[in-house]
Amino acid sequence: MAGKPKLYYFNGRGRMESIRWLLAAAGIEFVEEFLETREQYEKLLQDGALLFQQVPMVEIDGMKMVQTRAILGYIAAKHNLYGKDLKERALIDMYVEGTRDLIDLIRVHHKFSPEEQEKNLALINERATARYFPVYEKVLKDHGTEFLVGNQLTWADVQLIEAILMVEEKVSTVLSKFPLLQDFKTRICNIPTIKKFLQPGSQRKPPPDESYVVTANRVFNRK
Amino acid sequence: MSGKPKLTYFNGRGRMESVRWLLAAAGVEFEEVFLETREQYLKLIQDGDLLFDQVPLVDIDGMKMVQTRAILSYIAGKHNLYGKDLKERALYIDTYVEGTMDLMQMILTLPFSLPEAKEKNLPLIIEKAKNRYFPAYEKVLKQHCQGFLVGNQLSWADVHLLEAILMVEEKDPTVLSEFPLLQGFKTRISNMPTIKKFLQPGSQRKPQPDDKYVATVMKILKEAMYYSI
Numbered sequence: 001m002a003g004k005p006k007l008y009y010f011n012g013r014g015r016m017e018s019i020r021w022l023l024a025a026a027g028i029e030f031v032e033e034f035l036e037t038r039e040q041y042e043k044l045l046q047d048g049a050l051l052f053q054q055v056p057m058v059e060i061d062g063m064k065m066v067q068t069r070a071i072l073g074y075i076a077a078k079h080n081l082y083g084k085d086l087k088e089r090a091l092i093d094m095y096v097e098g099t100r101d102l103i104d105l106i107r108v109h110h111k112f113s114p115e116e117q118e119k120n121l122a123l124i125n126e127r128a129t130a131r132y133f134p135v136y137e138k139v140l141k142d143h144g145t146e147f148l149v150g151n152q153l154t155w156a157d158v159q160l161i162e163a164i165l166m167v168e169e170k171v172s173t174v175l176s177k178f179p180l181l182q183d184f185k186t187r188i189c190n191i192p193t194i195k196k197f198l199q200p201g202s203q204r205k206p207p208p209d210e211s212y213v214v215t216a217n218r219v220f221n222r223k
Numbered sequence: 224m225s226g227k228p229k230l231t232y233f234n235g236r237g238r239m240e241s242v243r244w245l246l247a248a249a250g251v252e253f254e255e256v257f258l259e260t261r262e263q264y265l266k267l268i269q270d271g272d273l274l275f276d277q278v279p280l281v282d283i284d285g286m287k288m289v290q291t292r293a294i295l296s297y298i299a300g301k302h303n304l305y306g307k308d309l310k311e312r313a314l315y316i317d318t319y320v321e322g323t324m325d326l327m328q329m330i331l332t333l334p335f336s337l338p339e340a341k342e343k344n345l346p347l348i349i350e351k352a353k354n355r356y357f358p359a360y361e362k363v364l365k366q367h368c369q370g371f372l373v374g375n376q377l378s379w380a381d382v383h384l385l386e387a388i389l390m391v392e393e394k395d396p397t398v399l400s401e402f403p404l405l406q407g408f409k410t411r412i413s414n415m416p417t418i419k420k421f422l423q424p425g426s427q428r429k430p431q432p433d434d435k436y437v438a439t440v441m442k443i444l445k446e447a448m449y450y451s452i
Contacts, residue, residue, distance in 0.1 A: 051359050052322050063314050067321035069292070074313035086300050090286060093293030098275050131275055 005030040005060040008044065010219070012212040013205045014107065015068045016056045018100075018162060020204060022072055024197035025158045026079035032203065041219045072096075076155035083149055091149045095136070095156040099163040102132045106166050110208040121170060128167045133178050136160055140180040146187055153191065161188045169207060228253045229282040231267070233443070235436040236429045237331060238291045239279045241324075241386060243428060245295055247421035248382040249302035255427065264443050295320070299379035306373055315373040319360070319380040323387040326356045330390050334432045335440075345394060352391045357402050360384055364404040370411060377415065385412045393431060 005023060009016035011034040023030050035041055035055065044050050050057055051066045058065045065071045076082040076092075083089045105124050112120055139148055148156040164185055167174050175182050188194060197204055216222070228246060232239035234257040246253050258264055258278065267273050273280055274289045281288045284301075288294045299305040299316070306312045329348045333341055363372055372380040388409050391398050399406050413422060421428055 051318065052325075052355055063310075065314060065318065067318045070313055070317035070321055073317050074309065077309050077313065086297065087284075087286070089300070090288060090293055090297045093296050094274060094288065094290045097290035097293055101275070135274055 004028075005058055007032045008035065008049075008057040008059075009055050010035050010212060010216055011205070012208050012216075014056075014208075014216075017205055018068065018103065018159060019056060019058060019071055019075070021162045021197065022075050022081070022155060022158055024203070025153065025191070025193050026075065026081060027193045028075075028079065030203070035219050036215060038219055038221065069100075072155065081153065081155045081158070083154055088149050088154075092154050092156045095139070095148055096159045098132055098135065099156075099159045102127060102163050103159075103166060106170065109170070110213060124167060125171050125174065128171070128174050129177070132163070133175070133181055136184075137178045137180050140184055146184075153188075157184075157188055158194075161185060161194070227251075229256060230254070231256045231258065231272075231280040231282075232278050233258050233436065233440050234429070235432050235440075237279075237432075237440070240331075240429055241291065241327070241383060242279060242281060242294055242298070244382055244386045244421065245298050245304070245379060247426070247428070248377065248415075248417050249298065249304060250417045251298075251302065253427070258443055259439065261443050261445070292324075295379065304377065304379045304382070306378055311373050311378075316378050316380045319363070319372055320383045322356055322359060323380075323383045326352060327387050327390055330394065331432075334437045349391070349395050349398060352395075352398055353401070356387070357399070357405060360408075361402045361404050364408055370408070377412070381408075381412055382418070385409060385418070 005028065007016060007019065007030055009032070011032075020030070041055075044055075044057070045053055049064050051064075054066060056066065056068055056071065058071050060071075060074070065074065073082070083092050102124075105120065105127060109117060109120050109124070136148065143149075145151045147153060148160065161184075164175065164181065175185065189198060196202060228251065230239055230242060230253055232255070243253070264278075267278075267280070268276050272287050274287070277289060279289065279291055279294060281294045283294075283297070288297060296305070306316050326348070329344070329351070333344060333348070336344060360372065364370075367373070369375045371377060372384060385408075388399065388405065399409065412418060420426060
């Protein structure tokens, strides 16, 4: 069953943003249904659309998929972004788990109090510059091609560019010691599908604001 | 380069336990190196063995693999535990293991949370098991009717679910009382020869974490750990 994938989530980044990035990079058009009320969420629950009562949920190829990683793995494999064999997949899996951990630090940032945010910001900076970016800088150096794995764009590259841009929003100079990552950023951002996603008017979402938090709390009945 | 996979981790369950389960279920023998001192850990980092300065680390097929999910996916793919096509893999197996991973993650971080949090969190975990996760898997078994979660043979999803069931039962032995199909599943999968062997005393399966384990991990990693459900 063809037709565009349909994304069910809040009107904001959260866990769904990586899926938007990957679909966009693959050149796949998608539609979105934004959760705004508790009633919408309860209807999804009643309809049995959410296996573990959670979003993200993506209707794709006749299936209602949940669990971000499962969805990303499916899209990557379907659109030739998951490497050519088991070993390349293993590398991609390792790299995306690393960028996932970094993205998750930023994803929850807005939930903290101002004091905690200060600490978290320091942690984000430290992890990016001391743990994650050195690894990817070295991979690019040792690998010697434009991409992290193999010689074409993979899920690992897309998630890394997402992570880089997210960290830069918090720490604008974070790439200053990573020349290869700077080149990588320029190159990947110029890939036509990704360039398009980075332009105003695309389905890329802005960083979370107050109204995003309020909506999510309302939908999930959180205090 | 063949040879047994070598697992480097603390001498306890933690994030490595799912890897032990999967290798055991696949009938793959493995060796273990236990981290006991901070010096060992720092040496691994200096030697460049830990891609993100973290364990689990599994030396397998010439690769030093880190990141639990990546390791598990590789083992599943290699040993025919990952379904027969993309749909089985992603729609079913990946989705199901993410659910059991979320559930087990709550339990594995429990010993590292503050005492007040522990008291509050354990009932929440049991509640999630009974109201969110086990109903989902009970329904899958009911609709699928093959005795396995996916396809008609054992997959990573089944192994992971059994691990999760046993882990939750250690906290609440009655947790499966409303789930007859999961009870049947537990018995059947536990009796598969490789898994039965792993469940016997003397196997490489690790016991529940105790204070000594927690102290060792905190000493070695010296990381502030804050986990919330």
